[in-house]
Amino acid sequence: MEEKILSSEVKNGFQWYAVRTLTNQELKIKRYIEQYCENGEWKDFIQKVFVPVKTVVEVKNGKKTTRTRKFFPGYVFLCMKLYDESGTFLPEVALLIRRIQGVTGFMENHHQPIPMRPAEVDALLGEAKAVQGKKTLKVEYEVGEMVKVMDGPFMSSSGIIDEIDPEKGRLRVSVSIFGRSTPVELEYWQVQREG
Numbered sequence: 001m002e003e004k005i006l007s008s009e010v011k012n013g014f015q016w017y018a019v020r021t022l023t024n025q026e027l028k029i030k031r032y033i034e035q036y037c038e039n040g041e042w043k044d045f046i047q048k049v050f051v052p053v054k055t056v057v058e059v060k061n062g063k064k065t066t067r068t069r070k071f072f073p074g075y076v077f078l079c080m081k082l083y084d085e086s087g088t089f090l091p092e093v094a095l096l097i098r099r100i101q102g103v104t105g106f107m108e109n110h111h112q113p114i115p116m117r118p119a120e121v122d123a124l125l126g127e128a129k130a131v132q133g134k135k136t137l138k139v140e141y142e143v144g145e146m147v148k149v150m151d152g153p154f155m156s157s158s159g160i161i162d163e164i165d166p167e168k169g170r171l172r173v174s175v176s177i178f179g180r181s182t183p184v185e186l187e188y189w190q191v192q193r194e195g
Contacts, residue, residue, distance in 0.1 A: 013083060014047045015115035018107040019076045025102035026051045026076050032100060033078070045093050048079035052128040055135045057169065057188075064189035066135065071127065076103075082113055140193075147173060147191040154184055158194060 021029050033049045036042040052071040057064060078097070082090055094113055097103060106113035116124075141147065141161055149157045159175035162183060169188050174181045 013081045013085065014079050015082070016121045017078050017080060017082065017113050017115055019078055019097060020104045020107070021074055021076055022102045022104065023074045026070055026074070029076050029100055029102050033076075033097075042096070045081040045090070046078060047081075050077040050079075050128075051075075052077075052124060054128075054131045057135050058140075071124075077116075077124065082115075141171060141188070141191075146194045147171075148194050149173070149175065149184075149186065149190060150192050151190040152186065154186075159184070 019029075030049050030051050033042070033046060037046050037049070053068050054071065056067050056069045058067065080093070080097075082093055084090060089112055094106065098105060107116075108114060141164060143161050143164060145161050147159060147161060149155055149159065154175050154177075157175045157177075159173035161171050162174050163172035165171070171186050171188065171191060172183050173186055173191065175184050176182075
């Protein structure tokens with residue numbers, strides 16, 4: 001699920017807030033809030049709902065899987081209006097969010113939600129924008145580790161990892177061919193740990 005990266009620029013009293021949630025409830029809560037906004041019920045005080053995610057490619061037992069991971073498990077970020085034009089806190093708006101099943105509360109100071117600082121918002125949105133559309137490889141291998149080749153012309157051969165290229169998802173493995181150590185480039189999913 002690709003999400004449009006938002007702007008940190010806010011107007012008309014809207015500010016970004018971090019809402020704490022139960023882990024693995026973030027996307028459900030996001031959809032719930034968005035549904036109420038689409039129905040017009042909350043659109044006057046909630047402008048944006050954001051759960052930053054990244055795509056992670058993992059290799060386990062020679063199988064490549066792609067998963068979506070949250071940057072900040074247990075948090076949903078809302079661009080919303082919690083104070084009126086005179087600066088008075090609107091407790092009924094905060095209460096609507098607090099009553100959502102799975103929400104544990106806002107980041108608060110003296111029981112009042114505190115807005116995120118602009119630098120925090122810029123860092124959050126910048127990090128999300130940097131990984132948008134990219135797949136991050138989860139590396140479970142180390143240089144010097146012994147692996148077995150599971151696919152390709154060197155299948156069933158064993159070798160030692162000489163180099164890891166996480167950006168390309170490739171390994172350079174020294175494999176013994178005809179009694180000589182030969183470097184071979186392989187993708188992560190083509191090998192598995194020995195032992």
